[in-house]
Amino acid sequence: ILDELGYEKMDVDTANLFFNLIAKRYEKSSTLITTNLTFSKWPEVFGDPVLTNALLDRLLHHSQVLNINGPSYRLKDQLQLMTDDD
Known part of the structure; x- marks a missing residue:
């Protein structure tokens, strides 16, 4: 379980390490990720659009994406409490 992915931007080494983790787990283990970011914002987190595309390719293949709004x-x-004071 990876909670709040994208809360902080990753440097190049961290982004590559994360990619390697996901690549090793690809088609072998389940991975649950939570984030407040849309996929279009992920290149900003990883700093490399090519790496981000490869990462999303592995993550989204065989996946279920749950978009929770509210x-x-x-x-x-x-x-x-804030509205009760009005």
Whole structure:
């Protein structure tokens, strides 16, 4: 499980290491990734569009993508408190 992918940009070495991890797991193990970014933003995280395309090719092959939209579960109580004060 990789949570919050894209929270920070990766340098070249880290991006290559991540690609190697995914490539070794490709068609051998399941990988669950969470992110707030659309796939179009991933090249900004990895800093290399070619590497990003190869990475997405491996990740999306045989995958199920769940796009979850809605309010933040973590913020719901805080937002309710803020609206109660009005």
